[in-house]
Amino acid sequence: MKPMHEAFYNDVYNIVSQIPEGKVLTYGVIADLTGWGKHQRMVGKALKEAPAELKLPCHRVVSSNGRTVPEWNEQIDMLRDEGITFRNSNCVDIKRHMWRPEEF
DNA sequence: TGCTTGACAGAAG
DNA sequence: CCTTCTGCCAAGC
DSSP states (O other), rough: OOSOHHHHHHHHHHHHHHTTTTTTTEEEHHHHHHHHTTTTTHHHHHHHHHOOGOOOOGGEEEEEEGGTHHHHHHHHHHHTTTTBBSSSSBOOHHHBBBGGGGGG
């Protein structure tokens, strides 16, 4: 139940929970913010394993170039409901909705 | 211990 | 713009 360092999961959840509506974040950015720059895949795992009690807006997390998660059609629906525009069937306009915590 | 898998990233065709 | 391949690193078996 504790695959990797607990701090990593904790940081990932903390960052994701801070994503404002209408904004999206990439796995790479999250990994970089946690300090585990090359663990983007672990970020994805963490979100998948994320308990619903945390109510994490994991649907606002997309891969590079804004590609959404395949086979997760609901994600697209929720994002579009928040005002996020899509270039195609499964790619958000990340160039426009990309959230930069650095600016905060 | 070693091979396969994965909610990825980036480049190439 | 979309599909495919390779590189990364940890988890599972």
